[in-house]
Amino acid sequence: MLKVSIFPRISVMVRVVAAAGLLMAGACVPVPVGDSMSMSQPDSATASQPAEVEITHYSGTDVVPVSPETVVVADIAALLSLHDLGAEGIAxxxxxxxxxxxxxxEALNNPDFAELGSVWEPDYEAINALEPDLIIVAGRSSRIYADMKEIAPTADLTVWEDFYSKFQEQHRNMGKIFGVEDRVEERLAELDAMVQDVSAQAAGAGRALILLTTGAEVTAYGPGSRFGFVHDTFGYAAADxxxxxxxxxGDAVSFEYxxxxxxxxxxxxxxxxAIGEEGKAAAEILDNELVAQTPAWQNGxxxxxxxxxxYIAWTSLPAMFQVVEDVKSGLQ
Structure with missing residues (x-):
């Protein structure tokens, strides 16, 4: 890994304090009465907006800039949410x-984005050259949080256990950082209305099993797992x-299971x-005489x-709206 020597930046708050001192000194200078109303007044929105905000996230607590101008994002889901929320400054x-x-x-293949490598092989030199104000990691990129923090303030917006609550919490963190709190609340309210509608029906809709296919291999998930929100958030009873x-x-399972x-x-x-690999489609893998005997198969x-x-973007706002529609499709 390329080691980059980072010199500490002058704190925004220091500059604010210095500016306040100058204003106080200026107040001691007599001002002609006729010119007193012509003095420029600070914009109320700008004056009330803090320069920094403290964020508690998956990897700890950090002070990060508000409305950062140059942002590096190391998570597809996070960027999809930021795009949905109208956040600016993504580099x-x-x-x-x-x-x-x-x-x-449109959100992920922006031609104006800098070439920064991948989550698996970050180009630390290119990232450092951008001089970002903020770096966002999450999920698969959480492992590079410490490395990124050496370059710039970094927030780890990973959504972990207690999925739905943490999902909301991390999106509210986005709202605080990018000044889009109202938009966040609007979108979360829209999503929650859909979630509540589905969950009211799912509790009595039978026992569900979540399967992941990879080639010919099949694995299963239950409550509390990566895709456990089917049970934990939407209320489907678990088959196992x-x-x-x-x-x-997931747990490797057989068709007999x-x-x-x-x-x-x-x-x-x-x-x-999801990842663009060749192999049998899930529908082909599960089309056999054993699975065909399950109530799920027989009842469509x-x-x-x-x-x-x-699989890739489930912790983003756009993906979660699709997840709700998919889960709703399982209702009779």
């Missing part, structure tokens, strides 16, 4: 090297309460599709979800 994205759906091309919660790619669990609804994520309640939104 570059560290991506994942996965195909970008057309619906997100004992699945591993910490496994990133799926039949044994007798799920009423299956939510299926095609990982190969197998939901092949938007793989990119669930």
């Amino acid at each position: 570059g994205l560290l991506g994942l090297g996965v195909p970008i759906p057309d619906k997100y091309a 309460e004992n699945l591993e919660r910490e496994a990133t790619h 799926i039949l044994e669990m007798q799920p009423d609804v299956l939510f299926v994520i095609d990982r190969a599709s 309640r197998v939901v092949y979800v938007d793989a990119f939104d669930w």
Whole structure:
């Protein structure tokens, strides 16, 4: 890893204090009565806006600038939310090297973005050359938080356990940083209305099982897991309460297991599709005589979800709106 020597920047707050001192000194100078009303007054919005804000996030607590002008984002989901919220100042994205759906091309494939490498191999020299005011990491890029913090103030907006609450909390952090609190509350209210509508129906809609396919391999997720929001947020009963919660790619399961669990609804994520790998499609993998005997298959309640939104971008606002629609599709 390239080691970059970073000199401390002059604090914005120091400059503000210095400016205040000058204004006080100026107040001692007599001003002609006729000119007293012509003195420029500070803009009330600017004067009331703090220069910095303290943010508590996944990796700790940091003081970061408000309305930063040059921002590096190292998470696809975070950038999708920032674009949705109308945040400004985004200078570059560290991506994942996965195909970008057309619906997100405007947000993620901006030709004005600087080339900064990827989440897996950041170009620290290029990032440092941008002299960013703020760096945002989350999810897969959380591991480079400490490295990024050596370059500029860094916020880790990873959404962790207690998914829905942390999802809201991190988006409110975005609102504080970028001065878009009203927009955040508006979008969260829209989303919550949809979530509450679905959850009111899901509790009595049968037992659900979440599956991830990768090539010919099938893994399963339950409550408290990466995709546990199906149960924890939306209220679907779990077909299996004992699945591993910490496994990133789920518990490996067989078709016999799926039949044994007798799920009423299956939510299926095609990982190969999400990351652009070749291989059998999820629908082809699950089309067999064992899975066909489950209530989910027999009643047409197998939901092949938007793989990119669930696997890559599920902690973003746009993706969560799609997640709600997918979960709603599992209702009878």
